Amino acid sequence: MSEAAYLIGLGAAGAAALLGATLPARRRVLGAALLSSAACVCAFLAAGQVLVSGHAWSAHSAEVLPLTGVSLSLDPLSALFVATTALVGLATSWYTIGYAAHSAPSRTATAMLPAFLGSLLLVPTASSVATFMVAWELMALTSLLLLLNEHRQRDEARDAAQWYAAMTHVGAAAILLGLLLLATHAGGQTFAAIAAHRGQLSVALRSAVFVLTLVGFASKAGAVPLHAWLPRAHPEAPSPVSALMSGAMVNLGIYGIIRVGEDLLGGGALWWWLAVVALGVVSAIFGALHAAASADVKRLLAYSTVDNIGLILVGVGAAGALAVSGERLLAALALLAALFHLVNHALFKGCLFLGAGALQHATGTRDLDQLGGLARRMPVTAALFGIGALSISALPGFNGFASEWLLLESLLHGFADHTDATVVALLIGVAALAITGGLTAAAFVKALGVGFLGQPRTAGAASAREVAPSMLVGMALLAASCIALGIAPGVLLPVLERATASGLAVRPPSPLRAGLGLDLTGASGAIEPALVLAGLLGALVLAWVLVRLPARRSALRHARTAEAWGCGRELQTARMEVTATSFAEPLQRVFVDVLRPDRDLEVTHVAESRFFPQAISYQHRIDDGLERVLYRPVIDAVSAWGRLARRVPNGSVHRYLAFGFVALVLILVVLA
Amino acid sequence: MSAGTELDLVELTAGVVLACAVVTLWRRDLRALVAVLALQGVALAALAAVLALHTGDVGLGVVAGVVLLAKGLVIPNLLARVVRRDPGSRETTPLVNVPASLVAAAGLVIVAYLSAGRLTSLFPSPMTRLAPLGLATVLVGFFVLVTRRKAVSQIVGLLLVDNGVALVAFLLTAGVPLLVELGASLDVLLVVVVLQVLATSMRARFGHVDLDQLRELHD
Structure with missing residues (x-):
């Protein structure tokens, strides 16, 4: 049943690609979007059945791929990635209907988007080295073609595509080398055969395989220092593609690390996982810092992807390290938290990238310094983008809070571990989580405040109109999932537990009690986000009532209203407002050694006196150090x-x- | 036909194939090159025919016919047409002169004999012991490709390589499947046609068919 649904889904994605390539211009976008929605629904149902029942299936066909055949299998770990991709894919497919009306995508772009989606659904189910590499390369090639879509309009797209092509191929080469090494020595190229023979492999060989594949998967996930393509490619790709890249493709890098490190190699040495934690910590801090300093909204989101991938890597690394030292319960908790955050990141980052696409669509720019005042002009987009921003900033009641809380708990409880190196790594992980939390909040206050509040800074922002309903529906789907998982994270727990159990090399006991909220079994720690949210809302209402009641009788009754984000001034103009650059300035000063901003101030004076400047030009750029x-x-x-x-x-x-x-x-x- | 005669005939024809390859290094007249190539094709076809008679394999007999038709008649005729367009054209200054080429050919034959040991040891028989002849033909053909300047000499070199490969195939497997041989022959025919067109248009455009001058197209 699940198998049939999944295969139908893949077939529908292929058919969507064909339709996109063959139908006339008007129909092809709609045809491809509807069929790829169907593909996503089928894949979601298939993955959902596996996740709910816990029964994995596998299939093999000798006809499709010569010599090796195609092996597919859907276990709960794969199913979690398939389901996440399908959800983001569904939202993206609807979104493209409205988005295409504006950007008139080429035949290639229309055909490649479903193909990309299909390859994203295929990668986690591939269960042999050959199948995996074919799916992986298909994903790289289709996304590269999509990235090149706007190369005629912008030179940056070409540059980004070059970076992406080079880095993704180096990564794929490393993965191929690692997996071939593994397959040769394990005496079989199906994942099942490799996992069965892993006991006979030497430690050195397993370490070599892990390092090679880690390089490849980390470059796909965008972990620092292999992230260089990500802040280029995500902003330059069309927004639906950015959403898929950030919400689904980078996840597969994490999937690869878990699949190879835990499932195929069976855990291995402690230093593997400490290296993963180190990658995660560096990525999280680096990404969050650059996100806070970026004025380009899509670049900001791209760096924030680096940040979140870093947090997920910290969780995955912590899980691996704890599993090596035998703390199965804590390992399961950490991996569960990492997978939960991965799902949540896919949802809110998908929503945010689609929102950024809507901004670009409506105003023609993605530079925050040229936006402003959009909340009044595009209220629905603003609300949906706001939900995404609140989720990513980990505010209670939104899904980011639930997973970051769980991640923090798992790291804190991990201190009980008796290996010093692990404890130090976890401690640094906690610090990274704390600092990125603050920086992310700053970044999204900037995006939301400067982009949507205040007054429009340019004519483009002033004439913005709400985008097409199909785009809003796509974003709303993801935003609604964010809220649902934020209020009742407990409903996803059984599913996450099954995925965790099939991911870890050692079968863990259940780390959490069933319920709507989160309640640890092995250690003290519980939270009920719905109650926290209710409490916060209650406090807000109380504050409002307490302010309003006396105001009826006092001078406050004559309170005047002014532009939000305008410091209460009456003759506020857009020139007086805080811009994204100026908002980030204090942070930039604090982290000047890391960010190394390139500033250029040029003052030209009036000819008669050098005390009266005629023009001041200020240029400011932050390069990736x-x-x-x-x-x-x-x-x-x-x-x-x-x-x-x-x-x-x-x-x-x-x-x-x-x-x-x-x-x-x-x-x-x-x-x- | 007794087994001894058959082996003698195979040895003779295989020897002719290699001798023809060496002769292409010696002769400079392009017409002579084409004639030698035709002779080589006929020798190859004869070898296939001998094998077919010996084994009674009808498919191999058809292959012999195809080889005779393609390599003995059609391809040499096509090449002769190219040569006739500018009569008296010679491979005047090869990159390696004729005596040195012949010495090199001797060296290549030795390399072929040394390296074919692995091939023949797979299935040692009087027939497979001749495989180095085919390998040597391939190497000599490649050498022609590398050192000769005229477009026609290049085609001849390519065909020598192809004939050498066919010879190895006949000797080692005692017969290539008909389909494979047909496909290979058609491929070669196509390559010759393409090269003929190339040579003609080169003459039309540059007034010569000297491949070395193509260097100007670089960058």
């Missing part, structure tokens, strides 16, 4: 090598032939 340190030398070396290598092919046919000839003779001589 890590990129300058780590990537520049590599790129320079590669281009130098390339220039050198270009001398070898001089256009002479004979020389090219001689290369082949000499190689052939040499091989023959060596073999003889």
Whole structure:
């Protein structure tokens, strides 16, 4: 039943791609969107059945892929990723209907979006090395084509695509090498065969495989320092694609780490997981800092993806480390928290990227400094974006709060572990969680406050209109899921527990009690977000009543209203408002050594007196410091090598032939 | 036909194939090259025919016919047409001169004999011991490709490689499936047609068919 639904879903995604490629311009967007929605619904149902019943299935077909055949299997861990992708995919598919009316996507883009979606659904179910790599490359290629969609309009898209192509291929090469190494030594290329033989593999080999695959998966997940493509690609891709990339594709990097590290290699050494925690901590802080300093709304969201992936990695690494030292309950709790945060991140980041797309759609820019006052002009978008922002800032009553609380609890309880290195890593993890929490809140206060409140700063923002209903429906689906999971996170617990159990190498006991809220079994700690929210709302109402009641009789009755975000001034103009850049300025000063902003102040004076400036121009740019340190030398070396290598092919046919000839003779001589 | 005669005939024809390859290094007249190539094709077809008679394999007999038709007649005729367009054209200055080429060919034959040991040891028989001849033909063909300047010489080199591969296949497996041989022959025919068109248009555009001058197209 689940198998049939899943395969129908894949078929529908393929059919959607075909329709997108063949139908005439008017119909193709609608046709592709409807069919890919159907694909998502089927995949969601299939994954849901596996998650609820806990019964995995697997299928093999020898016909589809020559030599190796295709092996698919859907266990609860895969199903969690499939379900998340399907939900984000469903919202995105609806969204594209309205989005396309504005941006008129090409035939390729319309066909590639369902293909990308299909590959995203395929990757977590692949259960052999060959199938996995084919699905993985399909995902990389389709997303690359989608990223190139707007390359005619913007040069940055081409640049981003180059970065993405290079990094994703290096990552895929590392994964391929690692998995091939594993398959050769384990004596089989299906995941089941590898997992069955892992006991015979040497520690060195397993470590080599883990490091190779970690490099590949971390680069796909966008973990620092392999993140360089992410803040380029996510902003430059069309918004539905950004939502899918951020809400579904980066998750698969995490999936790969869990699948290979825990399931195939069976846990391994402690230092593997401490390395994962370290990657996570660096990513979380780095991402949150850059997000807080960004003025481009999509760039901000992209860096915030790096941040959240970092938090998830901290959870995954903590789970691995705790499992190695035998703390099965705490390991299960940490992995559960990480998976929960991953699901939540997919939902709110999908919603936020779709919201950013709506902003861009309505105003023509994604620069926060040129927006403002959109809450009045696009109230529904503002509300939905606001729900996403509150969720990502981890406010009680929204889903980000539930998972970050759980993550924090799991790290704090992990201190009971008796390995010093693990305890130190967890301690640093807690600190990272705390600092990113604050920075993320700052970033989204900026996005929401500067973008939606106050007065419009440009004509584009002033003439913004609410976007098409289909776009709002897509965003609303994700926003509603955010609220539902925020108020009653307990409903997802059984599902998460099954996914955790199939993810961890050791079968854990259940870390949480059933219920609407979150209640730890192994340690003290419980929270009922619905009650917290009710309490907060009650306090708000009480405060309002307490202020309003005396106001009826006092001078406050004559209170005047002014623009929000305008410091109460009456003759407020847009020029007087806080901009995104100025909002981030204090943070930038604090973290000047990390962010290294590039500032350029130029004052031209009136000819008569140098005391009266005529014009002041201020330019400000934040480059990625890590990129300058780590990537520049590599790129320079590669281009130098390339220039050198270009001398070898001089256009002479004979020389090219001689290369082949000499190689052939040499091989023959060596073999003889 | 006794087994001894059959083996003698196979040895003879295989030897002719390699000898023809070496002769292409020696001759500079393009017409002579094409004639040598035709002879090589006929020798290859004869070898296939001998094998077919010996084993009584009808498919192999058809293959022999195809080889005779394609490599003995059609392809040499196509090449002869190209050569006839500018009569008297010679491979005047090969990148490696003729005596050095012949010495190199001797070296290549030795390499072929040394490295074919692994192939023949798979299934040692009087027939498979001849496999180095085919390998040597491939290497000599490649050498022609690398060192000769004229477009026609290049085609000849490519065809030598192909004939060498076919020879190895005949000797090692005692017969290629008909379908494979048909496909390979058609491929080669297509390549020759393409190269013929290329050579013609090169002459039309640059006034010569010297591949070395193509270097100017770089960058």
